[in-house]
Amino acid sequence: MEYPVLAIDFGTKRIGLAISDEKGRVSTPIRPIRITKNTSQESLLQAFRDAIAENRVKSLLVGKPQEFEEAHKKSTERINKFIEWLSFHLNIPTSTWDESFSTSAAKDMIVSAGSTVKSKKNKLDSIAASIFLQEFLNSNTKEK
Numbered sequence: 001m002e003y004p005v006l007a008i009d010f011g012t013k014r015i016g017l018a019i020s021d022e023k024g025r026v027s028t029p030i031r032p033i034r035i036t037k038n039t040s041q042e043s044l045l046q047a048f049r050d051a052i053a054e055n056r057v058k059s060l061l062v063g064k065p066q067e068f069e070e071a072h073k074k075s076t077e078r079i080n081k082f083i084e085w086l087s088f089h090l091n092i093p094t095s096t097w098d099e100s101f102s103t104s105a106a107k108d109m110i111v112s113a114g115s116t117v118k119s120k121k122n123k124l125d126s127i128a129a130s131i132f133l134q135e136f137l138n139s140n141t142k143e144k
Helices: 041-054 070-087 103-114 118-142
Strands: 007-008 014-020 027-034 057-065 094-098
Touching: 007 118, 014 118, 027 118, 041 070, 041 103, 057 070, 057 118, 070 094, 094 118, 103 118
Parallel strands: 007 057, 057 094
Antiparallel strands: 007 014, 014 027
16 A cells, blocks of 8 residues: 555544555544535545545545444445445545444543543544554554
């Protein structure tokens, strides 16, 4: 996988985003994409194109939960359709990574930093994306 990597934490209200540095060592959350009932597929696609261009992204990493419960299967199906849609519209290598518990870890980080989850709700998904991206980066560092 080439760096920088854009990590994507797919959600129905917000899509969390995080970016790696060019050497694939550090993950940083960036502004999430907010989804409303008025968000068109074209505007969503443009938001991804903008994030990719602004950060000189070479690869995408989409978070995918493990299927512990039946509800996770529906989420995985939505994510798979989203990945197909992204791959169809963007000519950029895309991989997946286990994002199980990244949102819980993000909530813990927010609380331990002295903030409330409610006050950081708009940043939560990007922090979660940053967490699973950092796990991915750390695993690749061990392989080198």
